[in-house]
Amino acid sequence: xxxxxxxxxxxxxxxxxxxxxxxxxxxxxxxxxxxxxxxxxxxxxxxxxxxxxxxxxxxxxxxxxxxxxxxxxxxxxxxxxxxxxxxxxxxxxxxxxxxxxxxxxxxxxxxxxxxxxxxxxxxxxxxxxxxxxxxxxxxxxxxxxxxxxxxxxxxxxxxxxxxxxxxxxxxxxxxxxxxxxxxxxxxxxxxxxxxxxxxxxxxxxxxxxxxxxxxxxxxxxxxxxxxxxxxxxxxxxxxxxxxx
Ligand SMILES: [Zn+2]
Numbered sequence: 529x530x531x532x533x534x535x536x537x538x539x540x541x542x543x544x545x546x547x548x549x550x551x552x553x554x555x556x557x558x559x560x561x562x563x564x565x566x567x568x569x570x571x572x573x574x575x576x577x578x579x580x581x582x583x584x585x586x587x588x589x590x591x592x593x594x595x596x597x598x599x600x601x602x603x604x605x606x607x608x609x610x611x612x613x614x615x616x617x618x619x620x621x622x623x624x625x626x627x628x629x630x631x632x633x634x635x636x637x638x639x640x641x642x643x644x645x646x647x648x649x650x651x652x653x654x655x656x657x658x659x660x661x662x663x664x665x666x667x668x669x670x671x672x673x674x675x676x677x678x679x680x681x682x683x684x685x686x687x688x689x690x691x692x693x694x695x696x697x698x699x700x701x702x703x704x705x706x707x708x709x710x711x712x713x714x715x716x717x718x719x720x721x722x723x724x725x726x727x728x729x730x731x732x733x734x735x736x737x738x739x740x741x742x743x744x745x746x747x748x749x750x751x752x753x754x755x756x757x758x759x760x761x762x763x764x765x766x767x768x769x770x771x772x
Pocket of ligand 1: 622709755
């Protein structure tokens with residue numbers, strides 16, 4: 529019997545913002561989550577976005593073009609209960625804020641990350657009411673794991689301990705790497721990249737960046753999606769369009 533493989537990848541734009549970076553320059557940023565559809569119709573969501581009750585800190589640039597994960601699912605004809613699995617890349621507030629809308633799904637998270645967040649690391653407190661809902665079922669994984677044929681989580685600590693990226697192999701496009709926040713901007717995808725505030729040690733960040741660069745070379749990956757790169761985002765296909 530042949531196994532169901534990944535068929536479609538949707539990129540959900542949750543919001544954009546223009547971040548001033550000094551000298552009158554603007555860095556376009558994006559917040560996103562993703563949906564993979566398998567041949568047998570299973571839906572795998574990757575992250576869920578900022579919670580609806582999120583209070584933007586004073587001085588933070590306004591979010592524009594907002595559309596939450598539920599609205600994106602509805603646009604392509606899906607309800608929350610149609611989602612079979614949610615890959616939580618990490619529990620930062622902009623990635624896990626709608627987890628509680630998916631009690632029917634199985635959640636996938638790295639064990640080290642889950643244990644750190646559960647132990648009460650304040651970094652993951654903002655979205656905790658949404659990700660630490662007793663109705664949610666978490667499966668804890670360790671390292672690089674093929675969850676379904678052609679759908680991998682890739683352990684990519686650095687941005688946070690136990691952060692994970694996602695590799696999905698599509699029939700036409702081939703392998704696509706969703707780097708998530710292991711590398712938030714395309715221009716940081718080099719082994720020399722510095723650790724950003726709140727990230728791990730320079731060595732850890734460099735080791736993960738090298739691991740991902742090696743993966744791209746080994747698997748001949750042509751499509752690489754960075755976590756928050758508003759400039760690259762303009763060049764990508766967004767839902768309701770999809771990669772197949
Ligand atoms: Zn993020």
